[in-house]
Amino acid sequence: MSDKTPKYITTTLPYVNSKPHIGFATELVRADTFARYQKLLGHEVFLNTGTDEHGQKIYDKAKEEGIDTQEFVDGLAEEFKNLLPELGILPEAHFIRTTDEHHIKAAQEMWRRCKEKGDIYKAEHEVKYCKGCELEKTDSELEDGKCPLHPNNDIEIREEENYFFRFSKYQEPLLKLYAENPEFVVPDFRLNEIKRFVEGGLQDFSVSRLKSKMSWGVPVPDDEEHIMYVWFDALTNYISTTGWPEKEDFDGWWPGVQFAGKDNLRQQSAIWQAMLISAGIPNSTQVFVGGFINSGGQKMSKSLGNVISPNELTERYGREATRYLLLRHVHPFEDTDITWDRLDEWYTANLVNGLGNLTARIMKMAETHLDGPVNTKDINTMDIDALDNYQFQTVLDGVWAGIGAMDEYIAENEPFKVIKTDKEQAIEMIVKLVKDLHEIAESLVVFMPETAEIILQAIRENKKPENLFARLES
Ligand SMILES: [Zn+2]
Numbered sequence: 001m002s003d004k005t006p007k008y009i010t011t012t013l014p015y016v017n018s019k020p021h022i023g024f025a026t027e028l029v030r031a032d033t034f035a036r037y038q039k040l041l042g043h044e045v046f047l048n049t050g051t052d053e054h055g056q057k058i059y060d061k062a063k064e065e066g067i068d069t070q071e072f073v074d075g076l077a078e079e080f081k082n083l084l085p086e087l088g089i090l091p092e093a094h095f096i097r098t099t100d101e102h103h104i105k106a107a108q109e110m111w112r113r114c115k116e117k118g119d120i121y122k123a124e125h126e127v128k129y130c131k132g133c134e135l136e137k138t139d140s141e142l143e144d145g146k147c148p149l150h151p152n153n154d155i156e157i158r159e160e161e162n163y164f165f166r167f168s169k170y171q172e173p174l175l176k177l178y179a180e181n182p183e184f185v186v187p188d189f190r191l192n193e194i195k196r197f198v199e200g201g202l203q204d205f206s207v208s209r210l211k212s213k214m215s216w217g218v219p220v221p222d223d224e225e226h227i228m229y230v231w232f233d234a235l236t237n238y239i240s241t242t243g244w245p246e247k248e249d250f251d252g253w254w255p256g257v258q259f260a261g262k263d264n265l266r267q268q269s270a271i272w273q274a275m276l277i278s279a280g281i282p283n284s285t286q287v288f289v290g291g292f293i294n295s296g297g298q299k300m301s302k303s304l305g306n307v308i309s310p311n312e313l314t315e316r317y318g319r320e321a322t323r324y325l326l327l328r329h330v331h332p333f334e335d336t337d338i339t340w341d342r343l344d345e346w347y348t349a350n351l352v353n354g355l356g357n358l359t360a361r362i363m364k365m366a367e368t369h370l371d372g373p374v375n376t377k378d379i380n381t382m383d384i385d386a387l388d389n390y391q392f393q394t395v396l397d398g399v400w401a402g403i404g405a406m407d408e409y410i411a412e413n414e415p416f417k418v419i420k421t422d423k424e425q426a427i428e429m430i431v432k433l434v435k436d437l438h439e440i441a442e443s444l445v446v447f448m449p450e451t452a453e454i455i456l457q458a459i460r461e462n463k464k465p466e467n468l469f470a471r472l473e474s
Pocket residue numbers: 130131132133134147148149150
């Protein structure tokens with residue numbers, strides 16, 4: 001059981017054509033919590049995140065705003081980078097940008113290896129293309145000739161000579177990968193979804209663009225007329241971040257666990273895996289696929305005015321409460337609907353009146369009636385093994401059930417009254433409560449590291465801490 005192998009954990013890289021999205025913030029907080037959990041188990045951890053900065057959409061957006069493309073992505077990358085401390089992400093997390101020089105070289109090396117394998121070839125073709133997705137669309141993916149995700153955009157028809165990736169060759173290898181690793185994609189209904197997609201037959205797809213049409217991308221090696229398709233370049237970040245290709249052994253960090261959203265299922269669990277097989281590189285160990293976050297029963301969108309951004313969350317609730325809200329109240333696998341009303345309710349009920357109030361009551365009693373700190377040496381911590389299966393919500397439900405039970409214990413036994421008649425018995429109750437609170441705090445270390453530490457320190461010093469969570473102004 002003393003498996004202390006290094007653990008590599010990565011988010012997907014968000015595309016920087018707009019500001020940070022709550023879906024990405026959730027992915028980041030999950031990956032961070034999972035990384036902290038692995039550290040707690042004694043593993044060395046490499047946590048990767050960053051920004052995906054090439055492609056047509058970014059090129060167009062920068063043009064629209066009348067600024068230099070590099071300048072445009074620099075500004076947005078900064079915003080994404082600032083999100084890390086704002087969400088309490090491990091300070092040692094790697095932040096890779098696909099415009100980094102090293103990454104560009106790595107993407108070119110990936111290209112060379114796939115090409116040497118005979119998996120990249122040139123051909124003429126007509127493409128139906130959704131600019132919203134940055135993806136070519138097959139007829140079966142269109143509804144009334146439109147992309148169902150971007151019904152307001154017209155599908156573009158493009159005739160051009162491109163390089164293609166021989167994706168069709170990877171149907172069997174991918175199916176074999178899934179069959180041999182039944183937990184390769186979690187949850188299993190997403191594994192079934194990708195299996196069905198691959199079983200349906202794979203089409204080669206274009207992996208280059210004519211530079212004359214759009215120059216914002218990684219140059220194709222040995223062909224000045226083409227740049228790489230944005231997905232092909234961006235996916236390589238998961239290994240370029242470890243120092244590949246100079247470090248052919250990835251310094252021991254690859255393969256690893258990839259966190260993704262369901263809109264990334266195909267890229268992460270099929271396209272990227274086919275590229276790895278083609279280049280002779282080990283496949284990812286596992287791909288975790290989360291659901292979407294909607295608001296008021298609809299997908300968040302500017303036009304509906306129902307967007308809830310990560311920055312608004314941290315402004316209103318603070319860093320630790322934001323982590324709590326995303327980890328406990330967003331389902332790890334299914335779609336989740338949130339509204340400001342509901343977030344306020346959860347915050348007030350579970351943090352202000354829940355954990356915050358409980359901590360204050362217990363530590364006030366402890367400070368007043370105990371001679372010194374409670375000995376917490378031999379306290380077992382709660383079981384958080386469910387994190388092995390990314391059950392963030394389940395673990396936190398368990399912690400809050402514990403908090404509820406402690407509130408009940410205080411209400412039933414009234415130690416604050418008993419202290420007047422039977423001091424010894426009251427002190428026993430208070431010591432028990434402090435020990436239970438210690439257990440709660442220990443269980444929260446990977447979810448809400450700062451809050452957990454404040455509580456643990458209060459117990460060490462036998463002193464009531466400052467208010468953990470401010471009441472919302474009404
Ligand atoms: Zn689309």
